[in-house]
Amino acid sequence: MDFEYERIGVRNLFVAVEPLAGWRQVQVTGQRKKADFVHFIRHLLPGRYRHAKIVHLVVDNLNIHFASAFVDVLGAKRAERLLRRVQFHYTPKHGSWLNMAEIEIGILDKQCLNRRIPTETELVDQVNAWKMPRNRLRKTIDWRFTQQDADLKLGGHYVA
Numbered sequence: 001m002d003f004e005y006e007r008i009g010v011r012n013l014f015v016a017v018e019p020l021a022g023w024r025q026v027q028v029t030g031q032r033k034k035a036d037f038v039h040f041i042r043h044l045l046p047g048r049y050r051h052a053k054i055v056h057l058v059v060d061n062l063n064i065h066f067a068s069a070f071v072d073v074l075g076a077k078r079a080e081r082l083l084r085r086v087q088f089h090y091t092p093k094h095g096s097w098l099n100m101a102e103i104e105i106g107i108l109d110k111q112c113l114n115r116r117i118p119t120e121t122e123l124v125d126q127v128n129a130w131k132m133p134r135n136r137l138r139k140t141i142d143w144r145f146t147q148q149d150a151d152l153k154l155g156g157h158y159v160a
Contacts, residue, residue, distance in 0.1 A: 011028050012028070013028055016044055020140055027040050041057070055085055061090055061093065067083050113126075
Protein backbone atom coordinates (compact mmCIF):
# COMPACT_ATOMS: atom_id res chain seq x y z
CA MET A 1 0.00 0.00 0.00
CA ASP A 2 1.31 3.46 -0.87
CA PHE A 3 0.20 6.91 0.12
CA GLU A 4 0.80 10.01 -1.91
CA TYR A 5 0.12 13.41 -0.42
CA GLU A 6 -1.99 15.58 -2.64
CA ARG A 7 -1.45 19.27 -2.08
CA ILE A 8 -4.74 20.95 -2.85
CA GLY A 9 -3.64 24.50 -2.17
CA VAL A 10 -1.84 26.82 0.19
CA ARG A 11 -2.66 30.15 1.71
CA ASN A 12 -0.57 32.93 3.18
CA LEU A 13 -1.12 34.56 6.56
CA PHE A 14 -0.13 38.15 7.27
CA VAL A 15 0.12 38.77 11.01
CA ALA A 16 0.38 42.05 12.91
CA VAL A 17 0.97 41.93 16.67
CA GLU A 18 0.97 44.47 19.45
CA PRO A 19 2.66 42.24 22.03
CA LEU A 20 2.14 44.47 25.08
CA ALA A 21 -1.46 45.40 24.21
CA GLY A 22 -2.46 41.80 23.59
CA TRP A 23 -3.80 42.52 20.12
CA ARG A 24 -3.20 40.75 16.84
CA GLN A 25 -4.60 40.88 13.31
CA VAL A 26 -4.37 37.95 10.92
CA GLN A 27 -5.31 38.13 7.25
CA VAL A 28 -5.52 35.09 4.99
CA THR A 29 -4.48 35.71 1.39
CA GLY A 30 -4.18 33.54 -1.69
CA GLN A 31 -0.55 34.50 -2.19
CA ARG A 32 2.28 36.46 -0.66
CA LYS A 33 3.02 39.24 -3.11
CA LYS A 34 3.85 42.92 -2.80
CA ALA A 35 0.28 43.99 -3.44
CA ASP A 36 -1.02 41.67 -0.70
CA PHE A 37 1.43 43.04 1.88
CA VAL A 38 0.72 46.67 0.91
CA HIS A 39 -3.02 46.00 1.11
CA PHE A 40 -2.61 44.50 4.60
CA ILE A 41 -0.65 47.53 5.88
CA ARG A 42 -2.95 50.00 4.12
CA HIS A 43 -5.89 48.65 6.09
CA LEU A 44 -4.10 48.77 9.43
CA LEU A 45 -3.09 52.42 9.15
CA PRO A 46 -6.49 54.11 8.76
CA GLY A 47 -8.10 51.55 11.06
CA ARG A 48 -6.37 50.57 14.29
CA TYR A 49 -3.56 53.12 13.85
CA ARG A 50 -5.50 56.11 12.53
CA HIS A 51 -4.26 58.31 15.41
CA ALA A 52 -0.66 57.10 15.37
CA LYS A 53 1.90 59.50 13.96
CA ILE A 54 4.41 56.71 13.30
CA VAL A 55 3.73 52.98 13.04
CA HIS A 56 6.78 50.82 13.68
CA LEU A 57 6.85 47.64 11.60
CA VAL A 58 9.23 44.91 12.72
CA VAL A 59 9.64 42.65 9.70
CA ASP A 60 12.02 40.11 8.32
CA ASN A 61 13.94 40.70 5.10
CA LEU A 62 11.42 39.13 2.76
CA ASN A 63 11.52 40.90 -0.61
CA ILE A 64 8.01 42.37 -0.13
CA HIS A 65 8.75 43.97 3.27
CA PHE A 66 10.37 47.12 1.91
CA ALA A 67 9.22 50.66 1.14
CA SER A 68 9.89 50.01 -2.54
CA ALA A 69 7.00 47.51 -2.55
CA PHE A 70 4.64 50.38 -1.68
CA VAL A 71 6.04 52.49 -4.53
CA ASP A 72 5.71 49.58 -6.97
CA VAL A 73 2.09 48.94 -5.98
CA LEU A 74 0.76 52.44 -5.24
CA GLY A 75 3.01 54.73 -7.22
CA ALA A 76 5.47 57.20 -5.74
CA LYS A 77 3.01 59.89 -4.62
CA ARG A 78 0.49 57.64 -2.84
CA ALA A 79 3.28 55.52 -1.35
CA GLU A 80 5.06 58.59 0.03
CA ARG A 81 1.89 59.75 1.78
CA LEU A 82 1.45 56.39 3.46
CA LEU A 83 5.14 55.76 4.20
CA ARG A 84 5.45 59.05 6.10
CA ARG A 85 3.75 57.21 8.94
CA VAL A 86 5.70 53.94 8.68
CA GLN A 87 9.12 53.09 10.04
CA PHE A 88 10.59 49.70 9.12
CA HIS A 89 12.76 47.73 11.54
CA TYR A 90 14.35 44.58 10.14
CA THR A 91 15.22 41.50 12.14
CA PRO A 92 18.70 40.13 11.48
CA LYS A 93 19.13 37.29 9.02
CA HIS A 94 18.31 34.02 10.83
CA GLY A 95 16.83 36.12 13.62
CA SER A 96 13.11 35.43 13.17
CA TRP A 97 12.99 34.48 16.84
CA LEU A 98 13.36 38.23 17.50
CA ASN A 99 10.17 38.93 15.55
CA MET A 100 7.17 38.74 17.87
CA ALA A 101 4.83 38.12 14.94
CA GLU A 102 6.79 34.89 14.37
CA ILE A 103 6.16 33.98 18.01
CA GLU A 104 2.44 34.61 17.53
CA ILE A 105 2.45 32.56 14.31
CA GLY A 106 4.02 29.70 16.27
CA ILE A 107 1.19 29.89 18.82
CA LEU A 108 -1.39 30.07 16.02
CA ASP A 109 0.20 27.05 14.38
CA LYS A 110 0.14 24.95 17.57
CA GLN A 111 -3.35 25.97 18.67
CA CYS A 112 -5.18 26.23 15.36
CA LEU A 113 -3.30 25.23 12.22
CA ASN A 114 -1.83 21.91 13.33
CA ARG A 115 -4.13 20.01 10.98
CA ARG A 116 -5.30 20.06 7.41
CA ILE A 117 -8.00 22.66 6.80
CA PRO A 118 -9.86 21.84 3.59
CA THR A 119 -11.13 25.24 2.39
CA GLU A 120 -10.11 28.87 2.55
CA THR A 121 -13.46 29.76 4.09
CA GLU A 122 -12.92 27.27 6.90
CA LEU A 123 -9.34 28.54 7.36
CA VAL A 124 -10.57 32.14 7.73
CA ASP A 125 -13.26 30.99 10.18
CA GLN A 126 -10.76 28.97 12.23
CA VAL A 127 -8.21 31.79 12.34
CA ASN A 128 -10.89 34.28 13.42
CA ALA A 129 -12.19 31.84 16.05
CA TRP A 130 -8.62 31.62 17.39
CA LYS A 131 -7.86 35.35 17.17
CA MET A 132 -11.02 36.84 18.66
CA PRO A 133 -10.78 35.32 22.17
CA ARG A 134 -7.02 36.04 22.29
CA ASN A 135 -7.74 39.69 21.52
CA ARG A 136 -10.68 39.83 23.94
CA LEU A 137 -8.50 38.34 26.72
CA ARG A 138 -5.60 40.59 25.64
CA LYS A 139 -3.14 37.71 25.49
CA THR A 140 0.28 39.33 25.58
CA ILE A 141 3.74 38.06 24.77
CA ASP A 142 5.94 37.97 27.85
CA TRP A 143 9.17 39.10 26.20
CA ARG A 144 12.11 38.24 28.43
CA PHE A 145 14.99 39.01 26.10
CA THR A 146 16.76 41.95 27.78
CA GLN A 147 19.40 44.36 26.54
CA GLN A 148 21.96 42.34 28.52
CA ASP A 149 20.79 39.13 26.82
CA ALA A 150 21.17 40.85 23.45
CA ASP A 151 24.68 42.01 24.30
CA LEU A 152 25.70 38.48 25.28
CA LYS A 153 24.04 36.70 22.37
CA LEU A 154 24.60 39.24 19.61
CA GLY A 155 27.67 41.13 20.84
CA GLY A 156 29.97 39.41 18.36
CA HIS A 157 27.94 40.85 15.48
CA TYR A 158 28.45 44.50 16.41
CA VAL A 159 31.38 46.77 15.73
CA ALA A 160 32.78 48.24 18.93
